[in-house]
Amino acid sequence: MTRAEEFDAVRPLLFAIARRILGSASEAQDAVEATWLRWADTPARPASVEGHLAAEVTRACTGVLRSASLRRQAHLGPWPADPERPAELAQSLLTAALLVLERLSPLERAVFVLREAFGCGIDAIASALGCSREACRQLVASVAMASDGDREPLPWPTYVAGAENVARLLSAIVPPLVRIGVSSEEHRVSGRPGVLFRDRGGRILGGTALDIRAGRIEAVHLVVTCEDFARADPVAEACAVLREANSGP
Numbered sequence: 116m117t118r119a120e121e122f123d124a125v126r127p128l129l130f131a132i133a134r135r136i137l138g139s140a141s142e143a144q145d146a147v148e149a150t151w152l153r154w155a156d157t158p159a160r161p162a163s164v165e166g167h168l169a170a171e172v173t174r175a176c177t178g179v180l181r182s183a184s185l186r187r188q189a190h191l192g193p194w195p196a197d198p199e200r201p202a203e204l205a206q207s208l209l210t211a212a213l214l215v216l217e218r219l220s221p222l223e224r225a226v227f228v229l230r231e232a233f234g235c236g237i238d239a240i241a242s243a244l245g246c247s248r249e250a251c252r253q254l255v256a257s258v259a260m261a262s263d264g265d266r267e268p269l270p271w272p273t274y275v276a277g278a279e280n281v282a283r284l285l286s287a288i289v290p291p292l293v294r295i296g297v298s299s300e301e302h303r304v305s306g307r308p309g310v311l312f313r314d315r316g317g318r319i320l321g322g323t324a325l326d327i328r329a330g331r332i333e334a335v336h337l338v339v340t341c342e343d344f345a346r347a348d349p350v351a352e353a354c355a356v357l358r359e360a361n362s363g364p
Contacts, residue, residue: 122154125165129172132210136176146175162261166215170263173211208272209280215262216287224291226258231271232288232337233312233321243314244295276326276334284335292320 116124129150133143150172161167212231216224222244229235229243241251275284289299296315302322303309311322326334 118155121164122151122168125168128165129168132169133172133176135210136173137179142179143176146172146179149175161263163215163218166211166218166262169214170211173208209275209284212271213283213287216291219258219261221291221294222254223258223261224287225295225297226254227262228288228291229320230255230258231262235320239314239318239320242316242318243292243297243320245315271337273337274334275337278331278333281332281335285332 126147129147130143133146134140137143137146150168153171153175154168216227219227225244226240229240235243237248237251237255240255241248244251244254246254275281292312293299297320298313298315299310300313301308302311307324308327309322309324312320314320321337324336325332326336
């Protein structure tokens with residue numbers, strides 16, 4: 116199958132993603148064509164063509180959204196929400212990440228979640244997997260090539276809203292972590308329900324703060340680094356917990 120044929124096979128999916136993000140058929144088509152140009156110039160063939168192209172079209176849409184938000188700020192002032200993370204962008208990033216996860220093995224999924232969702236380094240991932248640093252480094256490199264090709268990975272959304280999206284997120288990140296022996300524990304985070312994830316040695320890898328309404332989880336704040344905790348009130352308490360837990364030898 117030629118590159119053009121591979122691209123045409125997933126073109127309808129790419130257009131659907133772009134249309135959902137941008138809300139405009141013409142802009143979506145432009146994003147798909149920009150993705151085709153990048154794909155035609157990509158020297159190496161990624162392990163997952165569909166996942167790679169979904170990430171690429173999301174990048175193209177991200178650029179459109181950011182340009183639009185900057186123009187809006189110039190004319191109308193700042194948006195109430197962070198213009199770098201409109202709801203549509205967070206949704207698209209989640210969709211792209213889930214497409215990648217679906218094409219990875221259970222072990223690769225766990226590595227991807229630890230690396231991209233929780234921002235863990237080699238030592239933390241090796242500890243979670245119970246393997247050597249060198250073996251972990253090779254596995255991380257393999258997963259990076261399978262999921263992102265030779266490009267920088269898309270940022271994982273740190274805030275996901277909507278019961279359906281929350282369910283998709285949790286079902287994507289929790290099972291692969293449990294499979295490698297990561298445990299979870301309930302923890303109150305600034306008065307909200309939350310979950311902390313620990314490796315087999317008890318080291319905290321990351322966590323979530325949850326917005327619950329009428330007995331349903333409506334939003335998830337994903338904990339990545341202590342710097343993120345300090346900036347976001349819902350996870351301020353978790354930051355202190357992580358510092359204390361990981362400051363020992």
